[in-house]
Amino acid sequence: AQSVTQPDIHITVSEGASLELRCNYSYGATPYLFWYVQSPGQGLQLLLKYFSGDTLVQGIKGFEAEFKRSQSSFNLRKPSVHWSDAAEYFCAVGRNSGNTPLVFGKGTRLSVIA
Amino acid sequence: GAVVSQHPSWVICKSGTSVKIECRSLDFQATTMFWYRQFPKQSLMLMATSNEGSKATYEQGVEKDKFLINHASLTLSTLTVTSAHPEDSSFYICSASSGGQGYGYTFGSGTRLTVV
Numbered sequence: 570a571q572s573v574t575q576p577d578i579h580i581t582v583s584e585g586a587s588l589e590l591r592c593n594y595s596y597g598a599t600p601y602l603f604w605y606v607q608s609p610g611q612g613l614q615l616l617l618k619y620f621s622g623d624t625l626v627q628g629i630k631g632f633e634a635e636f637k638r639s640q641s642s643f644n645l646r647k648p649s650v651h652w653s654d655a656a657e658y659f660c661a662v663g664r665n666s667g668n669t670p671l672v673f674g675k676g677t678r679l680s681v682i683a
Numbered sequence: 684g685a686v687v688s689q690h691p692s693w694v695i696c697k698s699g700t701s702v703k704i705e706c707r708s709l710d711f712q713a714t715t716m717f718w719y720r721q722f723p724k725q726s727l728m729l730m731a732t733s734n735e736g737s738k739a740t741y742e743q744g745v746e747k748d749k750f751l752i753n754h755a756s757l758t759l760s761t762l763t764v765t766s767a768h769p770e771d772s773s774f775y776i777c778s779a780s781s782g783g784q785g786y787g788y789t790f791g792s793g794t795r796l797t798v799v
Binding site for chain 1: 687714724774776787793
């Protein structure tokens, strides 16, 4: 069965500190991986996605993620967190076509302190 | 980039009435639309998948007669909550995909439904 695990429900980091959000997936085929961010009361914004090729993916807002097939992981990183990064982050996995729904993790809430 | 417009952003309705939520893909053809429901501080729960011109496929436990989904064109999908009750109060989000290699899923901004 397809599944996505985000082990950390809530993470608090200081502004300017580095960030890593963990994501592990279980998928029977070649995974297509996504990270989304959601601010309160808003929809989801795509941060980055991995389909193939270079396993280190650059996204918007200074985020990057690394696909590690051997570990079934797709962790999201940012070298220096800004207060505006406080939000909910969702990892998702899908198939190689757009007509099947994404499978989402439960999300990680990021709090940023001064 | 791809944009999905979802309206209304929020709606309050009386118990027993129906509410329609619209999702429009503004600059691409959405061959597939997905409708999600999200409870506070939880992840997205898939309600149904719809392909243009076809009947929607509902997830187990989702009442198809209560949550009517129409995807009559490649740019518009609607979700109608019929005979709404307070337990239908939630945040509803649509997602559109144009399909094919290099596809992406674009999400609407969501609709906060409150049934009183």
